[in-house]
Amino acid sequence: MKPELTIQLMDTHAGGDVSRIVTGGIDPLPGDTVRAQMEYLRDDADGLRRLLLEEPYGIPEMSVDLLVPATDPRAAAGYIIMEVMGYPIYSGSNTICTATAVLEAGIVPKREGKQSFMLESPAGLVQIEATVRDGVVEAITCEGLPSYIHSYRESIDVPGLGTITYSVAYSGGFYALVDARQLGFELTLDEERRLAQTAHAIVEAIQAERGFSHYTLGDVGPLPFLHFMGPVEEVAEGFYRSRSATYVHPGVICRSTTGTGTSARLALMNYEGSISPGDRLETVSLRETGFIGEFSDVQQEGDYQVVKNHITGRGYVIARSDIVVNCDDPMVECDALHHVLSSRRTE
Template identity: 85%
Template sequence: MKPELTLQLMDTHAGGDVSRIVTRGIDRLPGASVRAQMEYLRDNADGLRRLLLEEPYGIPEMSVDLLVPATDARAAAGYIIMEVMGYPIYSGSNTICTATAVLEAGIVPKQEGRQQFLLESPAGLVQIEATVHEGVVEAITCEGLPSYIHSYQATIDVPGLGRVTYSVAYSGGFYALVDAASLGFDLTLDEERTLATTAHAIVEAIQAERGFSHYTLGDIGPLPFLHFMGPLELVTDGYYRSRSATYVHPGVICRSTTGTGTSARLALMHHEGRLKPGDKLETVSLRETGFIGQFTSVERKGEYQVIGNNITGRGYVIARSDIVVNCDDPLVDCGSLHHILSASDP
């Protein structure tokens, strides 16, 4: 008999965005860092991403996080993020889900109350604080990437929309930040399809007109994301709330507000003089889920004011399963996948 090729998964979600955590079934990847392992996977084994995000196994709205051994001894585990648009070096919702999974899988033993540990992402080490109550992981707080405003209040002509005003932030990827009300949106669930169409048109127009370069990373590709911003509500001193929606791919508005989208909004609020260290922003999605971002620090990096921040949310385990990879299935392309699958006897 042929050996059975299986992947062990823990499906989770944070704010509605499903992250499929691959806990077993992939051989150790080459690379001296998690970033290098990500690059190997991207360049030599992209079949794993496509397998789990495309039919018959998945849908583009999901994400995949592959657990790998950390290359930094201080980290409990490493993880590689895969989404329909590729391989982001960081994601808040995926980090929240991955941290939840390593606790639920016992990779990091749960401790009642608050506990801290490190994970290694392709962007580097990430500090995690988990809140556990009676054995239940009730909250995860993770570091956001250093974030800053690259361009403020730029304008562009968008076919079918006219002149659109936007700012550009970096928070793990480049984001266009757009005031939703200026385009007639209230950021309610019935607007989801129109929001996706509108965001796609704006992003395509920006990509056609200009590119963006990170102050240390250089050219990291065209701007991929757009964050629609609702009005700011001051809930109490130092605590704000705003409806939000994040576009990540043609036809895809994230079910959550996203961690990096929240970090991008924090960078804009600081740029506009609205925040002091310790202030928080709760972003609320079309599905009434939310993340809480906190502005923690700021430092000058060349011409940019770069903010430190963290993101708090909750991850939920929704399934544990084994995926059987059948290379005889005409819908499965094992060509860029087979060499990294661990074979087990049936």
């Protein structure tokens, strides 16, 4: 490869979670769907994810969203989500950021007021509604994945913590849902490190004891996420609010409450009979940012009540840049990039 390569980026955040949108510099990927292209990156070309989430270019708390041409003609663009734990098929915060980026990059021209378009994620087509005022993208509403409660109020003994009661939801990944109060948390910023340590211990204990299977997808791997739930208060008719914190990786509590975490909460509230179609829940993070989830419908799928929902948040552009990848740099592993940068190789 040439000693220097460039990758075009637009850095964004939604609720504090930074999503690094790759807008150019990557070769076309094999695969007749975005899901197949994601699987190619995951199985054969993981170098791009590692490059942009590890030193010297990134940190584990970030996410990367690679823009690709949509394979479905109904979608304006496709995107592949990359995080420190791998390749999730869907993410609310990443979708909000990607939708903001395609508008700001002109891939979808902005129109004043509300406008709708589709993106193609590895999970399939996602309907987007954007609100634009005076040329500014003020809100993005996207579909959350159909969510359901897999297990309700199970107990597990966790070393150093004792017996923990938890429920498990699927909302794009399996989530352990834990009442923060049972562990003495108020869900404030000063608790962040202890929340991460506590969540790690609980997730490790659950992974060691049991696995989970999706009713149509089958085995999707070990439970990766934990969502701490604060008390739910009704602040207006049909509008609820709850402090929340989502753990995604050892040492990492998301800066936002996450879209999939919010979807998981809606599934639990439906399961407990405390929410009705049309009701909304605002989840509030340690940094006082929030997403709003709307419970739109529920249907029975076998043994499960599956909740359809929408997530609303705002994405912000924080940087536009070219990453200069210097293959002479001993901290950069260019050999792991040749699958996606093959056109840059010297003759």
